[in-house]
Amino acid sequence: MKHLLIFAALAAGTLMSCSKKDDPTPTFNINQKATLSIQFDNIVGDRNLQLNTATYANASGESFSVTLLQYFISNIKVKTVNGDEYSVPQDSSYFLISEANASSQFVKVRVPEAEYASISFVLGVDSLRSTMGIERRTGALDPAGTMETGMYWGWNSGYIFFRMEGISAAAPVGPDGLRKFRYHIGGFGGYSAPTINNIKTFTVDLRAGGTAKVRQGREANVHLMADILKVFNGSTSVSIANNPTVMFSDFSRLISANYTQMFRHDHTEN
Amino acid sequence: MIIRKTKRILLLTLLYACSKKEPAPETFTGFKQPVGFPSAVYTEPITKEKFELGRRLFYEPRLSRDNTISCGSCHIQSAAFTHHGHDVSHGIDDRLGTRNSPPIMNLAWNRTFMWDGGVFDIDLQPIAPITNPVEMDETIENVLKKLRNTPPYPALFKKAYGSEEMNTARMMKALSQFMAMLVSDQSKYDSVMRKQGPVFTAEEQAGYRLFQQKCSQCHQEPLFTDQSFRNNGIGAGPNNDEGRYPVTLHPADKYRFRVPGLRNLAYTAPYMHDGRFYSLKAVLDHYAGGIQDMPTLDPLLKGGIALTEEEKQQIILFLNTLNDKNFVKDKRFSE
Numbered sequence: 001m002k003h004l005l006i007f008a009a010l011a012a013g014t015l016m017s018c019s020k021k022d023d024p025t026p027t028f029n030i031n032q033k034a035t036l037s038i039q040f041d042n043i044v045g046d047r048n049l050q051l052n053t054a055t056y057a058n059a060s061g062e063s064f065s066v067t068l069l070q071y072f073i074s075n076i077k078v079k080t081v082n083g084d085e086y087s088v089p090q091d092s093s094y095f096l097i098s099e100a101n102a103s104s105q106f107v108k109v110r111v112p113e114a115e116y117a118s119i120s121f122v123l124g125v126d127s128l129r130s131t132m133g134i135e136r137r138t139g140a141l142d143p144a145g146t147m148e149t150g151m152y153w154g155w156n157s158g159y160i161f162f163r164m165e166g167i168s169a170a171a172p173v174g175p176d177g178l179r180k181f182r183y184h185i186g187g188f189g190g191y192s193a194p195t196i197n198n199i200k201t202f203t204v205d206l207r208a209g210g211t212a213k214v215r216q217g218r219e220a221n222v223h224l225m226a227d228i229l230k231v232f233n234g235s236t237s238v239s240i241a242n243n244p245t246v247m248f249s250d251f252s253r254l255i256s257a258n259y260t261q262m263f264r265h266d267h268t269e270n
Numbered sequence: 271m272i273i274r275k276t277k278r279i280l281l282l283t284l285l286y287a288c289s290k291k292e293p294a295p296e297t298f299t300g301f302k303q304p305v306g307f308p309s310a311v312y313t314e315p316i317t318k319e320k321f322e323l324g325r326r327l328f329y330e331p332r333l334s335r336d337n338t339i340s341c342g343s344c345h346i347q348s349a350a351f352t353h354h355g356h357d358v359s360h361g362i363d364d365r366l367g368t369r370n371s372p373p374i375m376n377l378a379w380n381r382t383f384m385w386d387g388g389v390f391d392i393d394l395q396p397i398a399p400i401t402n403p404v405e406m407d408e409t410i411e412n413v414l415k416k417l418r419n420t421p422p423y424p425a426l427f428k429k430a431y432g433s434e435e436m437n438t439a440r441m442m443k444a445l446s447q448f449m450a451m452l453v454s455d456q457s458k459y460d461s462v463m464r465k466q467g468p469v470f471t472a473e474e475q476a477g478y479r480l481f482q483q484k485c486s487q488c489h490q491e492p493l494f495t496d497q498s499f500r501n502n503g504i505g506a507g508p509n510n511d512e513g514r515y516p517v518t519l520h521p522a523d524k525y526r527f528r529v530p531g532l533r534n535l536a537y538t539a540p541y542m543h544d545g546r547f548y549s550l551k552a553v554l555d556h557y558a559g560g561i562q563d564m565p566t567l568d569p570l571l572k573g574g575i576a577l578t579e580e581e582k583q584q585i586i587l588f589l590n591t592l593n594d595k596n597f598v599k600d601k602r603f604s605e
Contacts, residue, residue: 137438145409248519
């Protein structure tokens with residue numbers, strides 16, 4: 001019996017090492033985790049997003065530049081080619097993507113070794129976390145941020161999920177002399193009374209652009225494009241002249257509906 | 271016998287003299303559930319160290335951008351922690367807000383905060399005034415930076431939390447401990463209800479009866495609010511403040527504001543969300559004859575509340591039994 005077991009173990013070891021050599025595809029192993037990187041590459045149509053310096057145009061024919069772009073990515077889940085699913089533990093699953101901070105555009109999570117066919121995530125902060133005690137709001141969720149770049153509404157307890165600001169000739173002159181447009185999109189559904197919910201869940205199929213082979217010693221990178229032109233050009237054509245400032249309002253639903261078309265998978269680096 | 275008695279008196283006098291020189295160590299009794307009050311919403315155990323840190327923070331002007339405004343600037347104890355005499359408060363650089371600074375009392379029972387209920391957790395409440403450009407115009411991040419370099423805060427945080435680390439949650443929770451302790455339950459009304467000796471005068475009793483008939487549906491005892499949001503027909507002010515509407519985006523919430531508690535009204539004038547009424551008489555005149563009809567006017571107020579001049583006076587006499595002198599002088603809550 002003992003011999004048999006040793007033989008089996010040896011055989012398994014040999015088989016495993018063989019399979020590693022011949023086919024680097026890892027099998028789903030919940031106990032063996034490695035890093036998966038998801039890159040949020042912000043673009044404007046067929047151009048790269050460059051803060052402040054570049055000028056773009058939306059479908060309403062308005063030219064604009066972008067001075068700030070930030071959004072929350074949370075609740076990351078992955079699904080293997082065989083259908084096994086894994087959710088990143090919630091406490092390690094909140095990320096603030098900022099165009100001004102290159103490293104923030106690579107979301108790194110620990111997931112089991114496997115070959116992944118799809119990933120899903122939330123743009124925003126789920127309603128449960130949005131109502132949790134302050135001690136559970138650490139890291140990206142710390143409401144300590146500034147008015148200039150903060151992602152939290154103090155007056156109406158809740159996170160701003162998506163914040164884009166810029167300059168456009170189509171926007172009216174503000175008290176600071178600048179023609180600014182501001183889109184601060186949030187709304188988790190309300191706590192003491194139900195209200196707007198702009199939490200959006202995205203599922204991205206990786207098979208066409210390349211599955212992610214997550215294994216130790218490597219760092220698979222899923223390269224996503226986030227096209228902010230979709231914020232303007234979608235089922236609603238958002239005009240800066242008509243809507244220079246959109247914050248907590250019914251119109252914000254149309255903007256969040258527009259940006260559900262924002263993400264696409266470009267390729268995967270394994 | 272006489273000698274013994276004298277000795278005892280002498281001894282007592284001596285003890286007293288000693289205790290006067292060195293005040294007896296303050297015994298911290300924590301949060302006490304007042305008799306006759308519903309269970310508090312705030313349930314975190316209050317410790318002496320966190321409460322004292324919270325008190326220090328409450329009176330700390332470093333919470334504002336230029337270190338001039340503390341919470342206590344607009345929430346003054348002698349005014350039951352509101353800004354007595356101000357319709358709306360002036361914050362940093364004397365910028366004016368749009369709403370009357372509400373009293374901080376009995377917040378441990380609040381389910382929501384602010385005139386519009388936009389904040390649903392007491393721990394999240396201070397973020398609003400600290401970051402508001404017309405109030406303190408500061409960031410939490412920067413406040414923490416300042417406090418880290420300001421003795422005795424590192425020591426106070428260590429006493430309260432076991433380490434000197436300062437973060438948003440620790441700061442906010444300490445402020446909550448102080449605010450939750452601000453309980454006002456020592457008015458004449460409370461003594462009458464608890465049958466501790468004092469009784470209402472005939473006029474106060476008449477006012478109480480009228481109050482129960484005409485006011486208590488919204489101003490429910492013993493906190494004198496049902497914590498709902500209602501349009502009480504005062505009409506939109508010049509800035510067209512739509513109250514709770516921007517929080518929920520429900521048209522039915524337009525011009526609705528929190529039903530405020532009615533304790534300590536003698537200290538908290540002026541009244542209403544924008545402080546437009548300077549006296550209780552003006553408030554009652556409004557309910558009796560000044561209600562403006564609007565689509566969201568509270569149905570209970572359609573047509574106003576019938577009140578004679580005498581009845582108004584009686585109600586005011588009753589409302590004055592809700593003033594709590596101990597609360598506005600309680601040394602535990604002072605700077």
